[in-house]
Amino acid sequence: MKKISLLLLLLWALFPASAQKKSKKDYLITLSTEFGTMYAILYDQTPKHKANFIALADTGFYNGTLFHRIIENFMIQGGDPTSKKAKSGEMLGGGDVGYKVPAEFNVTLFHKKGALAAARDNNPEKASSGCQFYIVQGKKFTDQELAAQEKRAGRALTDSQKQVYKTLGGTPHLDGNYTVFGEVIQGLDVLDTIAKQPRNDKDRPQKDIAMQIKVEKVKKKKITKKFGYTYE
Template structure:
């Protein structure tokens, strides 16, 4: 009897220990599965974005996402989730501000773009988040739309104009007080130096954020579709490899004025490999 009790205790302790065993990070070829009432979505996480990959794996291992909602859904655009505040949230409550308490540095890659089915990190806007840091947990899966070739080229021109203007306005706002002080004080040499510094920052940011279409991007956006205006502005860190139709089903759900589905769509995320 004592041996039986001892053996049972060992098994229980072993089980408790295994539940607390930390997940191995840095592992490549990661695949996760998002289970919903509509079916399962399998996602391959990109090794080119290791910070986002490992963070997603860490949170999934902890069960962070389980029971959370797809809280923002826009048909023809994307479906968004990952807000811990959505667990048990009352109907009609506006969501989208929750997270794990940290952000992740952007991992932009020109070869990873917003074709339909990619998963990307949500984030705060440029004015409060000039480094484009990603939310620690909130993500979206792209749906988007299919573009005619001419419309796609015109869109890219428009995107780059808007980005250039936004970069200029953001930098001008950041330097405004200092430049005004130098000019008012007659410190013209320092004023000119500061203007050159601002110009250099604008040029550097413009190089990073200017959208240049590759052949792969043209092919994707004119066939399966996507969201080109988010490229090089939000970190793409994986793509759907099974269950793409589930994205369309969720995106078609009826929503309130805040784009929250009227019916709660819960998720559970499991690490497949």
């Protein structure tokens, strides 16, 4: 993975977020499973995570990896390279690519349902795993529950974020602790189906759920027309 990490350093230097926003095209992520397909976009505000995910996906790194940790009303996690050849019931989650991605926190990017975010260990810089990610399912919150979340975190949510957490749902307690770098723009029903599958006491699905990820550059206007996602 040293070649990929060196490539990423070059990508991070050559393609800052300001330059990416001017492009008329964007990367469309197609994540296929036996339960259906999810489509996602990656945020320009998190250029290092975006470049990293695209570089790995282009090599076929994620193909055949599993969603190795699922918790209904919370999230589904995957991207562990050791999951490709894992034995049934084997505990997963420790695999990596030998490097971390610096945290890219942005207060406008939050853990709403469908958010694509980077997993990490307990490193003090909150740097992300170089490969593992999760997709938020979460739950819907009441005003009282959100007020309690704000008090506990010492951080205020915007009115628009509160509305999303009340109507769409998510996991607000993760905001500011893990980098959100994209979102599912179609296929939330697939997320729900995966999240409710039977799992063992380590939260690994009892039946392996493998993924295939394809990345292609598509005109932003086409993405908006097909998926209803609006670029700022």
